[in-house]
Amino acid sequence: MYEGAVQDLIDELGRLPGVGPKSAQRIAFHLLQADAEDVTRLVTALTEVKAKVRFCDQCGNVAQAERCRICADSRRDHTSICVVEEPKDVVAIERTREFRGTYHVLGGAISPIDGVGPDDLRVRELMQRLASGEVQEVIIATDPNLEGEATATYLSRLLRDVGVTVTRLASGLPVGGDLEYADEVTLGRAFEGRRRVDA
Amino acid sequence: MPLYRDEAIVLRTHKLGEADRIITMLTRTRGRVRAVAKGVRRTKSRFGSRLEPGMVIDVQCYEGRNLDTVTQVETLASYGDAISRDYAAWTAASAMLETAIQLSEEHEPQTQQYLLLAGALRALSERGHDPSLVLDAFLLRSLAVAGWAPSFHDCARCGADGPHRAFNVQSGGAVCPLCRPPGSSAPAPETFALLAALLSGDWDLADASDERHRRQGSGLVAAFLQWHLERGVRSLRLVERA
Ligand SMILES: [Zn+2]
Ligand SMILES: [Zn+2]
Numbered sequence: 001m002y003e004g005a006v007q008d009l010i011d012e013l014g015r016l017p018g019v020g021p022k023s024a025q026r027i028a029f030h031l032l033q034a035d036a037e038d039v040t041r042l043v044t045a046l047t048e049v050k051a052k053v054r055f056c057d058q059c060g061n062v063a064q065a066e067r068c069r070i071c072a073d074s075r076r077d078h079t080s081i082c083v084v085e086e087p088k089d090v091v092a093i094e095r096t097r098e099f100r101g102t103y104h105v106l107g108g109a110i111s112p113i114d115g116v117g118p119d120d121l122r123v124r125e126l127m128q129r130l131a132s133g134e135v136q137e138v139i140i141a142t143d144p145n146l147e148g149e150a151t152a153t154y155l156s157r158l159l160r161d162v163g164v165t166v167t168r169l170a171s172g173l174p175v176g177g178d179l180e181y182a183d184e185v186t187l188g189r190a191f192e193g194r195r196r197v198d199a
Numbered sequence: 200m201p202l203y204r205d206e207a208i209v210l211r212t213h214k215l216g217e218a219d220r221i222i223t224m225l226t227r228t229r230g231r232v233r234a235v236a237k238g239v240r241r242t243k244s245r246f247g248s249r250l251e252p253g254m255v256i257d258v259q260c261y262e263g264r265n266l267d268t269v270t271q272v273e274t275l276a277s278y279g280d281a282i283s284r285d286y287a288a289w290t291a292a293s294a295m296l297e298t299a300i301q302l303s304e305e306h307e308p309q310t311q312q313y314l315l316l317a318g319a320l321r322a323l324s325e326r327g328h329d330p331s332l333v334l335d336a337f338l339l340r341s342l343a344v345a346g347w348a349p350s351f352h353d354c355a356r357c358g359a360d361g362p363h364r365a366f367n368v369q370s371g372g373a374v375c376p377l378c379r380p381p382g383s384s385a386p387a388p389e390t391f392a393l394l395a396a397l398l399s400g401d402w403d404l405a406d407a408s409d410e411r412h413r414r415q416g417s418g419l420v421a422a423f424l425q426w427h428l429e430r431g432v433r434s435l436r437l438v439e440r441a
Contacts, residue, residue: 018216112293112434113211113252144242146251149283157286 253279
């Protein structure tokens with residue numbers, strides 16, 4: 001245990017995902033030794049992200065306004081929605097330049113063991129977007145692991161009677177991994193070869 | 200550091216750091232074990248899909264002070280693939296895996312529990328029975344293996360010959376008119392018969408049961424389970440019942 005402020009900082013850092021007690025301590029001492037300007041820049045970035053960044057009303061992606069830059073872009077294909085688990089998956093797919101439609105960010109995958117069911121994700125919002133009839137295709141791009149697969153199973157069943165084409169990214173994405181780690185070529189290929197789901 | 204090798208069922212995984220996962224598994228001979236799988240979330244990981252929940256594996260680990268580390272995995276049965284394509288089966292499997300976590304202890308051999316879980320996962324993947332029946336059969340038998348076998352015929356308190364009309368979770372199942380505590384329920388005789396069939400493995404009777412009795416039976420099984428497990432099983436709320 002350290003005194004007051006240092007221990008407070010270690011405790012706060014230790015609550016971040018992926019940061020264990022040892023890393024928290026290392027980061028804390030790095031910050032203690034860093035230039036004041038560097039630390040001020042970090043503090044500003046943290047404050048700004050909470051003050052300015054929000055979630056897109058339409059797709060749930062991170063945004064600086066009511067609509068994110070993709071939803072607000074009229075050159076994007078608004079008849080096509082790609083459903084992903086997290087905002088970082090949007091970034092991964094955008095990197096491939098294969099997809100010109102819009103996104104829908106669920107906020108995770110269905111995981112009964114963690115107490116996360118369909119009602120805890122942005123599923124209702126997805127169904128609302130489909131109600132207008134503008135959307136023709138829904139591409140399900142949940143993670144290529146069992147939770148992602150089961151979430152895709154649930155969604156395709158739900159979308160069966162809505163009158164949209166439902167596709168799933170082609171296999172070829174190695175099962176068990178996170179979508180964000182797929183390289184651009186593999187992910188791009190998975191997009192081209194997406195297959196129709198007839199649930 | 201000592202190496203060991205065992206058969207195991209992956210119960211649950213947690214993300215760790217950038218690309219690792221902590222794998223909680225029920226092994227055949229050494230009870231519940233937690234081990235780190237390094238780099239498993241990278242799509243080029245040599246572990247691939249072998250460490251997903253519900254997978255039955257032949258695993259090699261080395262023992263660590265807090266956590267073991269997975270060094271090699273071979274798939275013995277990948278029931279998870281088929282199960283994840285059937286939403287009702289997948290929610291049932293989640294409840295089974297969560298129950299197995301709660302009923303097992305770290306490093307305490309529980310081979311019967313292991314075999315029961317492997318059998319139930321196989322049954323789900325084969326889609327021969329309603330997933331909800333497979334789940335209830337698994338839950339009843341797991342409780343029995345843990346020493347909490349409910350009675351569906353003779354009185355759970357005094358042993359008086361059944362059948363009886365009343366059911367009381369705290370007393371351990373069916374209760375006779377003399378032992379019947381206040382607040383006992385009175386399920387349909389068919390529900391008693393269904394639960395007894397699930398416990399003994401009489402699938403002809405179970406498959407022929409009707410929906411009303413399945414629902415009533417599931418309610419009693421859930422109440423029984425929650426009574427015996429301190430923390431309750433979260434997944435049960437999300438199990439899709441026909
Ligand atoms: Zn948006
Ligand atoms: Zn009695």
